[in-house]
Amino acid sequence: MVFAGVEVHSFGDKKKEKNSSFLAGLKNKRDKRHPRSQSPESHSELVDTIRAQMQISEAMDAFVRQRLAEFASRRACGQIDVPQILLGLLNGIVNSNFLNEKSYTQWKKRQANILEESLTCTNCIMDEQQTVGISLAKIRNAEEWDFMMSPSERAEVLLAIRQVALVLSSVPGHFGIPGETYYWSACYHLNIRLYEKLLFSVFDILEEGQLIEEADEIFSIIKLTWSILGITQKLHDALYGWVLFQQFVQTEEAPLLDHATKEVKKVLYAEDTDGNEERYMNSLLCSTSSSGSEMRLDLIQAIFTSMSLWCDSKLQDYHLHFSQKSRFFARVMTMALAVGMYNLGESGEIKLTNSDNLSKIAARKVRTCIERSVEAASRRVADTIDLGSKIDRAHPLALLASELRLIAERELTVFSPVLHHWCPEAGMVSAIWLHRFYGERLEPFLKRVTSLSEDVRLVLHGADALERSLIELYSSTCEENGLDYSFTQEFDHYQISIIARPIILDWVIAQHARILEWTGRAFNLEDWGPLSYQQKQAASAVEVFRIIEETVDQFFGLNLLMDITHLQALLSILFHTLDAYLLNVVSQLVEKHHLYPYAPPLTRYKETTFPIIKKKMVECVPLEEEVNNKLNELTISKLCIRLNTLQTVVEEMAIRWTLFPDCSSQGLFLVSLWC
Numbered sequence: 001m002v003f004a005g006v007e008v009h010s011f012g013d014k015k016k017e018k019n020s021s022f023l024a025g026l027k028n029k030r031d032k033r034h035p036r037s038q039s040p041e042s043h044s045e046l047v048d049t050i051r052a053q054m055q056i057s058e059a060m061d062a063f064v065r066q067r068l069a070e071f072a073s074r075r076a077c078g079q080i081d082v083p084q085i086l087l088g089l090l091n092g093i094v095n096s097n098f099l100n101e102k103s104y105t106q107w108k109k110r111q112a113n114i115l116e117e118s119l120t121c122t123n124c125i126m127d128e129q130q131t132v133g134i135s136l137a138k139i140r141n142a143e144e145w146d147f148m149m150s151p152s153e154r155a156e157v158l159l160a161i162r163q164v165a166l167v168l169s170s171v172p173g174h175f176g177i178p179g180e181t182y183y184w185s186a187c188y189h190l191n192i193r194l195y196e197k198l199l200f201s202v203f204d205i206l207e208e209g210q211l212i213e214e215a216d217e218i219f220s221i222i223k224l225t226w227s228i229l230g231i232t233q234k235l236h237d238a239l240y241g242w243v244l245f246q247q248f249v250q251t252e253e254a255p256l257l258d259h260a261t262k263e264v265k266k267v268l269y270a271e272d273t274d275g276n277e278e279r280y281m282n283s284l285l286c287s288t289s290s291s292g293s294e295m296r297l298d299l300i301q302a303i304f305t306s307m308s309l310w311c312d313s314k315l316q317d318y319h320l321h322f323s324q325k326s327r328f329f330a331r332v333m334t335m336a337l338a339v340g341m342y343n344l345g346e347s348g349e350i351k352l353t354n355s356d357n358l359s360k361i362a363a364r365k366v367r368t369c370i371e372r373s374v375e376a377a378s379r380r381v382a383d384t385i386d387l388g389s390k391i392d393r394a395h396p397l398a399l400l401a402s403e404l405r406l407i408a409e410r411e412l413t414v415f416s417p418v419l420h421h422w423c424p425e426a427g428m429v430s431a432i433w434l435h436r437f438y439g440e441r442l443e444p445f446l447k448r449v450t451s452l453s454e455d456v457r458l459v460l461h462g463a464d465a466l467e468r469s470l471i472e473l474y475s476s477t478c479e480e481n482g483l484d485y486s487f488t489q490e491f492d493h494y495q496i497s498i499i500a501r502p503i504i505l506d507w508v509i510a511q512h513a514r515i516l517e518w519t520g521r522a523f524n525l526e527d528w529g530p531l532s533y534q535q536k537q538a539a540s541a542v543e544v545f546r547i548i549e550e551t552v553d554q555f556f557g558l559n560l561l562m563d564i565t566h567l568q569a570l571l572s573i574l575f576h577t578l579d580a581y582l583l584n585v586v587s588q589l590v591e592k593h594h595l596y597p598y599a600p601p602l603t604r605y606k607e608t609t610f611p612i613i614k615k616k617m618v619e620c621v622p623l624e625e626e627v628n629n630k631l632n633e634l635t636i637s638k639l640c641i642r643l644n645t646l647q648t649v650v651e652e653m654a655i656r657w658t659l660f661p662d663c664s665s666q667g668l669f670l671v672s673l674w675c
Contacts, residue, residue: 040153046217052210053201059099067092067228079185081228082190083118083165086111087158090139095146105142113135118187119164124661128164135161175280184230188284191229192239192299192656198222199243200332209253235299237266249310257331258470264307264338267300304339311336315369323410330418333369337362337422341523359422366423370415374430376408378437395455399446404434408469412476420480427477431470435491438466446499452507452558463557464496502557504566511551512573518547519577524585528638537648538641544581545652547572582649 051061073089090111098104104455120131122565139145145154173180183191200220202215212218227232231239241263273281286302288295297305311332314321322329381403412428419426441465449456458500471491519540526540553571 003323014154039294045222046214049214050201050218050221053203053205055205063093064089064098070324079169079179079181079227081165081169081181081184082161082187082194083115083506084169086118086205087165089160091155091158108145109140109315113163114140114190115411117190117604118183119161119168131160132164141201148153151341175276177276177280178228179225180230180280181228185280185283186300191231192284195222195225195229195231195239195242198225199240200247203247209247209251209256211259213617230280230282232273233271234267234270234277237263237302238303239271241267241432242307245307245310252325252328254327254331257328260307261331261335261338264304264335268338270299293394307339308336312369313341316372317376318369318373318415319407320373320380323414326414329415333366333418333422338367363423366419366426367429368418369424370426370429371433374407374411374433375437378404378434381407382441396673397442397458397512398455398458400441401438401459404438405462405466408434408473408525412469412473416473416477420477424481425477427473427480432491435467435470438463439494440494442494445496449499449503452503457558457560460500463494464561465557467491468494469492499561501563501565504560504562505569507558508555508566508569508573511554511574513578515547515551515573516580519544519581520584522547523581528641530641530644538645540581540646541645544577548577578649578653582646585645 049059067089068085070092071085082132082291090108093107095104116132116136120129138149138157149157151385159397168182168186171182173182174185177184201222202211202218204210204212223236241260244256244260244263248260271282276428281300282298284299286297286299288297288302295305314332315336322332327405382400385396385400385403388394388399392399408431411427416430423429442459445459474491481657522540522543526538528538530537550572555566
């Protein structure tokens with residue numbers, strides 16, 4: 001039916017509007033499907049399934065079959081070819097067989113185009129080519145062919161074309177293959193397109209990513225066309241793999257890619273064919289272009305090259321194409337390595353290397369994909385980072401480090417576990433590249449760092465987090481391969497600790513004056529009243545500990561590399577803060593003998609050596625003004641609040657030291673000495 005020129009809807013036509021009633025009827029028919037026996041009725045059902053798959057109406061199918069039966073009855077035994085079938089249909093099908101004039105005109109033009117492609121060749125002499133051209137022009141002219149010409153005149157036109165076709169049919173094949181005809185090699189481009197249309201019929205038109213249940217039976221029918229279209233087993237495997245691959249690209253159904261890979265491997269591992277068949281397949285040349293240069297390949301190489309180009313275009317930026325579709329990644333990589341790599345030979349010809357058998361070539365190909373994909377993902381992030389920094393109000397290098405860390409995490413969890421099957425050092429390659437890429441942008445920034453601003457803190461923290469992620473990626477690859485991971489040889493570590501050490505110390509020292517100022521202000525505002533009925537300590541003590549806790553939180557919130565010097569500096573300012581506060585508290589107290597009341601004047605005598613002598617009265621020494629002012633301010637309630645405050649400081653220090661079990665006893669001893 002395909003050779004009759006009936007319009008078929010291949011995969012490329014799937015977006016066209018479909019007849020809903022036709023599809024509904026097909027669905028109902030499939031719902032009632034039952035196992036088919038080997039009988040004429042089952043064969044008829046299979047042919048009907050093919051017709052439905054190719055979306056050919058029953059009316060069209062009926063009169064085409066009728067005309068083909070008439071053609072077969074008139075024909076003597078011999079090889080049938082495409083031009084003979086088309087001429088038989090043109091001789092028997094008329095305008096009245098179609099629902100409308102437009103359908104008939106389109107059908108007739110398709111037959112003329114196929115005839116022109118089949119019969120116009122280098123083997124025809126000039127007169128024969130002119131005869132074919134004039135005759136086909138008459139067929140295409142609807143007014144002349146359908147209205148002005150009589151049936152006998154139309155028959156003469158078709159006879160003229162038939163005579164040329166018979167001449168070409170009698171030309172022997174070029175390669176001596178049994179059953180070979182002239183049209184195998186002369187019209188192979190047409191034959192291949194027709195065969196592709198037949199292969200597309202095994203995909204369910206209702207679920208285009210699925211093969212129909214009758215696929216194997218349809219293949220047995222399709223195989224009957226091999227002798228007409230010049231198809232061999234190896235060509236069939238290559239073309240079927242190509243059809244499966246195209247269907248996968250459009251539907252993204254992973255099983256289709258698995259089937260395509262199997263077909264490709266059948267071609268690669270097929271037994272060597274005889275020399276005639278090999279020369280025949282090598283003669284089926286195609287031209288394609290890549291990177292602006294045209295390539296001449298045989299058909300199988302052209303198919304593999306097209307697959308390889310598509311796979312490479314995705315794999316060389318797999319972070320873009322497979323981050324959300326990781327289930328496809330391993331399958332596409334398998335296909336890419338199955339179809340191999342195309343290389344330009346010394347004489348300019350294309351050589352296809354089967355990289356699936358050559359581990360070194362496969363590893364090199366995978367390594368190239370890693371480098372190019374990581375580079376593409378990194379540059380894509382870098383190009384958009386300035387806009388992101390304006391929106392998030394963060395330094396570009398901090399955002400860049402965060403985005404590159406996400407890339408490294410995807411490499412570690414998604415891509416490297418797949419890639420290491422072909423390239424064991426996959427994680428190392430991506431880690432080294434990302435480290436160098438960020439380091440080139442970080443180095444100028446580090447040279448300008450003089451103080452610990454917010455931008456500096458974010459960049460240093462981001463750079464440190466990124467480097468840790470990259471080291472994890474690198475080391476995990478080394479562990480999988482049983483290698484010693486020596487970072488110093490591969491990583492030129494970012495100078496974060498060297499830059500951070502002095503500026504962190506400067507920051508800690510700068511906090512000293514700020515804390516002393518805040519604690520002094522809290523003390524000056526203190527009225528020495530209780531916080532509440534239950535809490536009898538002063539509010540300033542609570543504020544001092546809040547200031548200390550806030551400083552400690554800020555220190556560890558820097559999220560930067562610290563050393564013992566920084567911790568000693570922090571403890572020093574905490575010590576001086578509490579020391580200054582306690583000194584202020586104690587400075588407003590008086591000696592305890594000033595708190596005792598004076599004895600009544602009549603009883604204030606000194607003991608004498610001789611009782612007979614009159615006792616001398618003790619002189620009353622007046623208090624200093626400073627002490628007197630302190631006593632006036634130091635009421636009993638305020639004195640209690642001060643004492644409670646001192647006790648609270650001791651208890652709070654003890655509680656904080658006990659949070660560190662190894663230091664609890666030493667801490668309590670230090671607190672007791674301090675207070």
